[in-house]
Amino acid sequence: MFPILILLVPLIGALTINYYSKNERIVKYFPLIVSFVVSLIIIIYTIFNDLSHISSFNQFITLYDIFPSLNVSMSFSITKISISLLFLSNIAIITALFSTLNLKKRVNEINSLILIISVGIYGLIISNDLFVFFLFYEIAVVPMFLMIMNWGYDLRREVSGPFKNILNSLNVGTKKYGAYKITLYLIAGSLMIFLGLAILGISAGTFSIRELLISDVNFKHLELSFILLFLGFGSHSALWPLHTWAPDGHGTAPTAGSIIFAGILMKIGIIGFIKIIIPIFNYTFIDYSNLLIFLASINIVYGAFTAMMQDDLKYMAAYASLSHIGYIFLALAMNNEVGYSSAILQTISHGLTISLLFFAVGLIQQMKGTRSIKKLNSLADNSPTLSYIFIFCAFASIGFPLTSGFIAEFLIMNSIILNGQYLLIIIPLFGIFITTLYMFRVVKKICLKYVPGTNNSTDLNPQERYTCLLLVIIICIIGIFPNFFLNFINGEYIKITLGG
């Protein structure tokens, strides 16, 4: 019942707001109500399924068989990890919906696209079948394309470098370029994932993740499948050589699109790692973990350095999120329990922080009319609340104590030490150092620097203030009481790696 409910409720919401597309209030507020209903469903489900029995919280639901001859069935599994990821994506969806409130035209369409994406994400998180996983995974692609194509920003960039002639002829920075680039990238990644899943499912004779975990198939000789999945999921979470879609996608997408990208879509690859690669290919993953450490380190350092060079706030945020994704992969590559739970914690923390950051950047662009760091100034004098929010974002992404990022990054370093690779700890430390540099530079330039004669005092309206407050509170709660959350996912790593 639970999976049907959380998949159907957003879908019904999407249909309803298209039916009442003339009524502005329904179009703007009904999707929000729908998303809050979904979070209520998740909370009620979590409460009624007795969390105190840690080992028993693992439910499998099979609705119907899709292809009995191939052992494909519409089945779902709900674990603690999926509950926590559901929470994260629900909050990101709510933030995205809040960001569409100040749109003037075609609100019903963008809101229904967001709700359709949320269906795909929820289904992906709770799926227990490789095929169903892929099915929900692909749902988000087309709405994303339409969202950038119709609501995106056209800010053509002049490119320098070895390929500047080709890139300039493609109009880098326009929404058409961004939309096609991101869609084709995601489709190419998903084709690799499909091949990998097909090879895995056919060689094992079943597509159910649970049966794959229990079965004694030797996954060691399925390295081709592993590599395909690694590349596919890696390209979805912007792992280093496959990351180039992320900045362009973020830069051209509307605010809601950026929030969904950074908050959820980039997490799809990590969910794939958590749900499929690490449990099923446990031994192969250990063999390849050095490669993953190498790529993740490049992500951290390269992302941070590139973010420092940016003039466009959105591109800066995009590269910052690239750098933070690197921490998650670093933690996953450690192969121990602390690393696993800190990866999930960092996933959630990064999702919340980056949603807030993109929300703030969207508000800055909407109020000041520009995203260029050079042109922005005296934010603290003209719009104090917005400036406080932005400064909070900067601290949260550095990983300041009392925010969730601190706990996550601390645990990641802890897991590196537990794994015995003491030298490796330099990389996250270095990443944090550079993050501090560029975040403080931006804060100093756009918030604290006062230029006389720029009296454009507009500030947040109540709705925007409450949205920001919601995210700030959640980030601080995870930062102050991390044990509540850590106890919640405690023991999942052992359960996953041992099967079942």
Added chain:
Amino acid sequence: MESILKLPWVVSMYDLSFLLPEIILVILSFGLLINSMVDQKDKRITNKILLIIGSILSMLAIIYRVPEGVFMNGTFENNSLTNNIKLLSILGTLFGLLFVSNSKTDQFKEYFNEYCFLLILSLVGGMLVVSSREFFTMIIAFELLSIPIYLVSAMGPNSSKSIEAATKLFFFGTLSTVFLIFSSVLFYSLSGSTLFVDINWVSKDYLLVLATILLLIPISFKCALYPFHFWVPDTYESAPMNILPFLSTIPKISIIAFIFFFFNELSSSFLNNKILNIIVVVSLFSMLFGSILSIKQNNLFRLLAYSGIPHAGIMLICSIIPSSISSSFLILYFTFYIFSNIGLYIALNSLPKITDIFKVEDLKGLYKDSPFLALSITCFLLSLAGAPLFVGFWGKFNIAIIAYKTYGLLIPITILISAGISFYYYLRIISNIFSSKSMDSKSAFTVSNINKILISLCVFVAIFLGINPNFLKILM
């Protein structure tokens, strides 16, 4: 009464019961022809009633009356698979013809009965192709399938253009029939019999390979497979647009089904790898070429024509995979292809100002003017591209999986590449539909009720089977 039943002619009639659906359809087609001659006020209603009654009768005949087995000394076979394919093609034709008889454009004002007559004869040809197990029957059925199409495609709105396209189609079509006859002669010289069963696939004779290649020429011509696809865009562009729902589906389906039965013995035990390789190459090239050629197309109908080529390639691959696993997936793909295509063409033809030079950009802002048409067209396009939650996803990707099981990695990779490219050009249409510009057409969007019902049925099939594709298997 009993004495009458024992009379020789009654007995022979009774023996023909394996042909009952085809006979009903032939009677129906002549009934339509008579309807066009009878002087009466509203021929459209009679036409529709006749169409519905005839098709339902023949479908009921397939479901309840047709005996299964081999008839007429092995020339004709009915089994559950042929029955399902016939059911599907009758249903598809019914949809397409109801649309034809409903359309009010100039060239259909008076001649809709004749169109229906010709297309039903073509359908009968397609059904005979599916069931034929012998070369003579097959050649006659092939001709019955294609001659009405030559005639109909010459009756387009822009007469000089459509006559050019029809002439092209006619000349190359007859030429391909020559190859068909030549290949059957070669097969006969090898086996000494015209039955398909007697072909000795194991033999190392090069004549066998030559005969197969010669057989593949007319087949790939009629399904628009890679080297013989050149007629498709011209014909689609200039043929009367209202017959496109029929033209783009039924001939392809019946001939692919024929290949499935023809190569059944060969493919289920891999008797001759040379021939299988040739077919695989044809289908791989169709997938790649079709999708690459569609990228640059700007005319909507030419784009859709080119985008049908990869679909034919995927079906061809499915038809040479051992039947024990592929048959249900072939049916699924047929269902998907018939309903998505027919729905798409009906929806496109319901637009005002639709002409043969309709550009992709002309669809701009359709969502603002008519959400129903825009959403249904999007639905069909996504289904054809193979997006999940639509039946096309299961169709394409199941074939990729069973092809991986039998032939290895090359085919699924090609299928996925062509699916990836197809996403690009289908998304181009979709992005135009949802762009914020208005279509600025003064004529109102009035979709007649019958078209609305037909489109909604097709959307329902695409989405329902997308959520639960196993339902089709239960149904069959």
